[in-house]
Amino acid sequence: MKRFKIWALLALALWAATAAQARSLDEVQKSGKIVIATEGQFPPFNYFQGAKLSGFEIEVAELVAKKMGLGVEWKALGFDALLAGLRQDRWDLVIASHGVTEERTRAVTFTAPHYCSGGAIVSLDPAIRTVADLNGKLVSVQTGTTYLENVRKLSGVKEVKNFPQDTDARSALVSRRVDAWVTDKFVAAIAINANPGAGMKLGDFVFIERIAAAVAKGNQSLAQGYNKALAEAMTDGSYAALSKKYFNEDVRCK
Structure with a gap:
């Protein structure tokens, strides 16, 4: 042996x-x-x-x-x-x-x-703009990303729901299955401009990254x-x- x-x-x-x-x-x-x-x-x-x-x-x-x-x-x-x-x-x-x-x-x-960019908060509710506003909320992010890592560090978030693709995380917000979506600032801005009827609003950064x-x-x-x-x-x-x-x-x- x-x-x-x-x-x-x-x-x-x-x-x-x-x-x-x-x-x-x-x-x-x-x-x-x-x-x-x-x-x-x-x-x-x-x-x-x-x-x-x-x-x-x-x-x-x-x-x-x-x-x-x-x-x-x-x-x-x-x-x-x-x-x-x-x-x-x-x-x-x-x-x-x-x-x-x-x-x-x-x-x-x-x-x-x-x-350089960062993970920004997107929500349908204008009252959800800051990290503090995520307390007690459901948040969607993409699996394997720094968005997932950083949102998981926020102690007040009720639940983090992760999805295989970022577009899936966005769809979860639009269909109101979550309260907020965290994604790249530029991705969020373009999604909001491309879908004005969806009612998505861009909030603050959760974090900045290179x-x-x-x-x-x-x-x-x-x-x-x-x-x-x-x-x-x-x-x-x-x-x-x-x-x-x-x-x-x-x-x-x-």
Whole structure:
């Protein structure tokens, strides 16, 4: 039995040593394309227009990749699976409005942030605007997000209802199954403008956060290459043009 365990451990060690590793910047450049994963369910940042991915983050990533001399192969899947797939080296980079947190930083390496925002309160009741107003209330959020993490920290909330997609969390509010919805400020503003008859009203921030793309933990060469190209986009005006197109303001972190 001991001998079997020893051989099993040796086999596991050999597998770990030969397992696929995250592609470095040099390897990505030699292939000519970068594989990027996103959710495709978080307008205006990443969403589908028919069969084509669109949104601010999609265009930012494609702009950065072009400056790196790369084409993009897109993968779209559930938000919860994005960082897990990155750790399994199934793609090179994830861009899906991930807030930079200590917990996530232990698992992946973040690039420089491509925008700053925060989790804002949305409600049909104009009396629900502040964090204090959430006391005793039902609040909807998306699973696996910093919105869920931060709302759960609020001691006065009656119940947090989490949903697979942010649009589901919004629908819970519109159908009055919850009292408030917490989501990205820009997502909320666009949803409110696009659905004036729904009666949604934007309240205060629950928290502020920096949003960044992510690469596999320790893949500094790819992160640095991406950061250099992103900085160029922010300097030459191309980032500002995209930001104005989607938000009519510059959403970079100040």
